[in-house]
Amino acid sequence: MxxxxxxxxxxxxxxxxxxxxxxxxxxxxxxxxxxxxxxxxxxxxxxxxxxPLHPRLYIRSTIDQSRGDEVGGWIAAARDADTMTADILAVLSRSLATRRTGTAVGEWEIGGSEDFEQAEPDKHESLPVVSALAKGIAQYGPAFAAWASIGHELQGHYDVAIMQRFPDAxxxxxxxxxxxxxxxxxxxxxxxxxxxxxxxxxxxxxxxxxxxxxxxxxxxxxxxxxxxxxxxxxxxxxxxxxxxxxxxxxxxxx
Incomplete structure (x- = not known):
């Protein structure tokens, strides 16, 4: 205590x-x-x-980063993966590499996060897992993040099935x-x-x-x-x- x-x-x-x-x-x-x-x-x-917590992600274009440019933006995370994908594409549309080459950029990583408490996703976490994390935190608060972290400690990864057991656990x-x-x-x-x-x-x-x-x-x-x-x-x-x-x-x- x-x-x-x-x-x-x-x-x-x-x-x-x-x-x-x-x-x-x-x-x-x-x-x-x-x-x-x-x-x-x-x-x-x-x-x-x-x-209340409002989890969000900072999405970074890895192609631009490799060329010394910082291109990215914040998106809301407590939504389904398809909606986040659309927001990520909007962020990547500002790519300087795309302007130079005319080729659409599709590679990205999670460059930061807010309001995930102790359950912060790593830079290569999948969107379905991020969605489950963020929705749970937005609905239940920081206790859900603690529960997700217990599952991560036991399984070595964020386990959506364990997250779904939160109301019973x-x-x-x-x-x-x-x-x-x-x-x-x-x-x-x-x-x-x-x-x-x-x-x-x-x-x-x-x-x-x-x-x-x-x-x-x-x-x-x-x-x-x-x-x-x-x-x-x-x-x-x-x-x-x-x-x-x-x-x-x-x-x-x-």
Missing amino acids: TERFSGHEGPERPTDAKRVERYVNLGASEAEAYNVGELERIALERRERQQ YIGDFASIQTYAEHVIVQRGAVEAIEQLPEWLQHITRLDWHGLIQHIEWNGDIHVVDHDNGIWVFDSRSTLAPTNHQDTKGGEHA
């Missing part, structure tokens, strides 16, 4: 008392509950200020692993189960919140990706299923 808070700073501290109480009831100390709750509050405020955006542990406890009905116990047994029954956090961090059931506002959590089973990968890398990018 990138932020930590410790100690008490007086009655004007902004953390919601109910948030602190919630974590204390799960077995956290008051100091831990305050720290986690404060991270949760700050993460929420930052998410509310987050701007994405568990959520949490301020910390502690808030995710609270999510698991609530989702599985642990609090309600304790409340159904006889009153005398409720008083001596405690959730092992710290033990659950340790279990989550070590059992391998999830992928956790850190970001500035907390963590993204994904179901790791969605990256283990086999994919039918076809090599969609472009050759000359014509």
Whole structure:
């Protein structure tokens, strides 16, 4: 986690008392509950200020570059491959090599990218893969880029089949692993189960919140990706299923 808070700073501290109480009831100390709750509050405020992403590519004419000329342009990437191809041809139509020789230029590369977050395509990435990346990022935000990067790390390339599993794989955006542990406890009905116990047994029954956090961090059931506002959590089973990968890398990018 990138932020930590410790100690008490007086009655004007902004953390919601109910948030602190919630974590204390799960077995956290008051100091831990305050720290986690404060991270949760700050993460929420930052998410509310987050701007939409609009991925785009800088397309460069490689023929012109080889002759010492920079000819290129930016195109929107969150569209289908055919639409991007039309935009690329429009960029290449400005080629200085074409003006000199009268021959249309068809060779290009990706010279830069914006708003792809950590899932930046390499210069020879295929348009179908770029399209899948950009559309997912535009629709779901930076969490999709994190998911695509997990697939790239595991497969050695951006895998469209893995990208398509994002809606099933994405568990959520949490301020910390502690808030995710609270999510698991609530989702599985642990609090309600304790409340159904006889009153005398409720008083001596405690959730092992710290033990659950340790279990989550070590059992391998999830992928956790850190970001500035907390963590993204994904179901790791969605990256283990086999994919039918076809090599969609472009050759000359014509």
